[in-house]
Amino acid sequence: MHSRRARPTLRLLAEDLTADWTSPRPRRLLVEGRFDELHPLSELPHPIIAKAAESFGMDATADNNAGLIVSSNQLHLLEIRAGQWRGGVWQDEESGVHWLVAAGLAKGEHQDRDDFYQRVQRENDSGASTDWLPTEDDVRLLKRETAARLVTVWELDIQKRLLDTLRRIHSGGTARIDIPHPVRAGEKVCVADIEVVQVRDEGYQADEITLEILAERAYAGSDLVWNLTLRALTTLSPPEQGWDRYKDTYSTIAEPGYFAARVTALEALVAGQALEESVPGQHAHFTHRRHLAGNTIEGKAVRALCGAYFVPTQDHDSLPCCPTCRERLDDLPSGPADDGR
Numbered sequence: 001m002h003s004r005r006a007r008p009t010l011r012l013l014a015e016d017l018t019a020d021w022t023s024p025r026p027r028r029l030l031v032e033g034r035f036d037e038l039h040p041l042s043e044l045p046h047p048i049i050a051k052a053a054e055s056f057g058m059d060a061t062a063d064n065n066a067g068l069i070v071s072s073n074q075l076h077l078l079e080i081r082a083g084q085w086r087g088g089v090w091q092d093e094e095s096g097v098h099w100l101v102a103a104g105l106a107k108g109e110h111q112d113r114d115d116f117y118q119r120v121q122r123e124n125d126s127g128a129s130t131d132w133l134p135t136e137d138d139v140r141l142l143k144r145e146t147a148a149r150l151v152t153v154w155e156l157d158i159q160k161r162l163l164d165t166l167r168r169i170h171s172g173g174t175a176r177i178d179i180p181h182p183v184r185a186g187e188k189v190c191v192a193d194i195e196v197v198q199v200r201d202e203g204y205q206a207d208e209i210t211l212e213i214l215a216e217r218a219y220a221g222s223d224l225v226w227n228l229t230l231r232a233l234t235t236l237s238p239p240e241q242g243w244d245r246y247k248d249t250y251s252t253i254a255e256p257g258y259f260a261a262r263v264t265a266l267e268a269l270v271a272g273q274a275l276e277e278s279v280p281g282q283h284a285h286f287t288h289r290r291h292l293a294g295n296t297i298e299g300k301a302v303r304a305l306c307g308a309y310f311v312p313t314q315d316h317d318s319l320p321c322c323p324t325c326r327e328r329l330d331d332l333p334s335g336p337a338d339d340g341r
Contacts, residue, residue, distance in 0.1 A: 012132070048100070050082070072088065074127065089101070092134070158231050175195075178190075191214040193211070209251065210249060211232060212249045
């Protein structure tokens with residue numbers, strides 16, 4: 001389940017890689033203890049980390065290293081080289097994950113005490129090299145990255161399924177697609193019913209779309225269903241404030257030809273293995289203060305007085321007020337409504 005791609009330990013990041021970072025951000029996050037913001041660790045901007053990820057990637061047949069470091073017999077370390085940098089990679093046989101556990105500079109004739117090879121020999125002889133092994137914090141970050149990667153792969157699959165569906169019905173029609181569980185093979189999380197209607201009446205022309213999420217009983221109301229709902233809405237029509245909601249049914253109206261254009265846009269995203277990003281709204285809306293407070297923290301959507309459905313994440317003070325919300329608020333008796341975004 002875990003990626004086998006080589007990744008550095010936190011100890012190595014803090015102690016061994018004190019120079020040659022191409023960005024100051026990782027060092028700052030390390031000093032501040034904000035380890036969760038470092039991921040993915042295998043992509044941090046340092047030459048020896050890049051070399052480790054290149055040398056031990058997803059395809060085991062493409063592994064490339066300089067062989068075992070003979071002076072390290074407590075830990076079986078495979079050597080990698082990037083310029084003057086040298087690194088030792090240890091493989092966890094149980095998980096298959098490769099860890100960059102030691103790194104340093106190769107110095108002339110290996111006479112300098114800080115030379116990588118001298119240090120490996122010294123730590124091995126003293127029995128201290130086992131302290132380089134991944135800690136509980138390293139394993140915790142690995143699990144978080146694995147979970148994030150699996151969710152990303154799952155969302156990319158949802159986006160691909162929705163693209164295939166829009167190809168068939170963008171000019172009008174209905175479709176039903178099954179959404180699988182991100183980890184449990186053969187298990188379904190929900191069914192998504194999608195309908196596109198092209199309205200071409202005199203004086204009114206639009207493309208209308210409806211999405212209904214029918215969750216399996218075991219997942220009804222779960223964060224998993226909420227995440228896939230957000231992915232589906234963002235894929236079909238990114239503007240956050242454009243969707244209306246009634247229970248588990250969502251609908252929005254677009255210009256004629258919009259969903260045909262979405263097919264083209266999604267094809268580029270799918271080809272590049274990139275996820276569509278949501279588009280925040282252009283107005284500050286009014287909603288119930290009780291809903292606003294909790295949902296801002298949890299990232300859940302709320303209903304505005306105008307009927308717009310949005311996740312309150314933006315700074316509402318920087319946005320113009322929604323005129324429909326303002327009009328409806330003025331018609332209400334005094335109550336616990338507040339603006340938000």
